[in-house]
Amino acid sequence: NAGVTQTPKFQVLKTGQSMTLQCxxxxxxxxxxxxxxxxxxxxxxxxxxxxxxxxxxxxxxxGYNVSRSTTEDFPLRLLSxxxxxxxxxxxxxxxxxxxxxxxxxxxxxxxxxx
Amino acid sequence: xxxxxxxxxxxxxxxxxxxxxxxxxxxxxxxxxPWYQQFPGKGPALLIAIRPDVSEKKEGRFxxxxxxxxxxxxxxxxxxxxxxxxxxxxxxxxxxxxxxxxFGTGTRLTIIP
Numbered sequence: 001n002a003g004v005t006q007t008p009k010f011q012v013l014k015t016g017q018s019m020t021l022q023c024x025x026x027x028x029x030x031x032x033x034x035x036x037x038x039x040x041x042x043x044x045x046x047x048x049x050x051x052x053x054x055x056x057x058x059x060x061x062x063g064y065n066v067s068r069s070t071t072e073d074f075p076l077r078l079l080s081x082x083x084x085x086x087x088x089x090x091x092x093x094x095x096x097x098x099x100x101x102x103x104x105x106x107x108x109x110x111x112x113x114x
Numbered sequence: 115x116x117x118x119x120x121x122x123x124x125x126x127x128x129x130x131x132x133x134x135x136x137x138x139x140x141x142x143x144x145x146x147x148p149w150y151q152q153f154p155g156k157g158p159a160l161l162i163a164i165r166p167d168v169s170e171k172k173e174g175r176f177x178x179x180x181x182x183x184x185x186x187x188x189x190x191x192x193x194x195x196x197x198x199x200x201x202x203x204x205x206x207x208x209x210x211x212x213x214x215x216x217f218g219t220g221t222r223l224t225i226i227p
Contacts, residue, residue, distance in 0.1 A: 004157075035217075040123070042203060042219040043158070058214060090157050101146060101207075103215065105157030 002026050006106035013081040013113045021076040021109050023091030030096040032074040036087040081113045118206050120218030133191040135221045137204035144206040149189050152201045194225045
């Protein structure tokens with residue numbers, strides 16, 4: 001049971017480059033989300049999705065795009081990387097429904113933008 | 115705007131002692147309050163959670179105390195062990211159907227022998 005899988009684990013980009021952070025889950029969870037973690041800032045929601053074809057913005061969406069074409073995958077795209085996007089990125093998923101509150105997190109992608 | 119304020123930023127507790135981490139929230143519409151535990155190099159994992167209809171929830175050595183009138187909740191770790199050394203995040207969610215979970219800024223807990 002793989003759970004939530006994020007790739008790559010580490011990435012270094014130059015300012016202006018674009019890239020996609022991959023996230024896949026094998027638990028058939030409807031809800032998926034992306035967070036970024038910065039020292040002293042906690043975890044901040046970037047984008048989330050409640051099902052295939054449905055996405056919405058979180059707290060800090062600027063500079064990021066998402067799409068949800070399948071239940072399993074929820075990639076995060078950086079359009080033109082900036083040093084302010086240096087962070088650790090976490091993907092998380094859970095089933096929808098009032099009794100399904102537990103978020104399952106991936107192990108993270110550490111991104112450095114030079 | 116920080117909707118969930120967490121303190122302290124870091125905490126050192128002796129083995130066997132009680133670790134206490136506090137959180138305060140502003141939005142009275144929040145109705146679900148989880149705590150997540152994160153070890154270095156790993157993603158956060160749910161530790162324990164509470165809803166505002168109860169004032170306390172206990173699971174093993176971990177207890178959440180909830181004060182609805184003060185809009186505060188706290189995590190108590192009894193008989194703290196070196197294996198509890200981790201970063202702890204409180205969080206809050208606003209109403210069923212709203213999927214956004216708002217996290218506190220985190221507390222780095224270190225348990226010393």
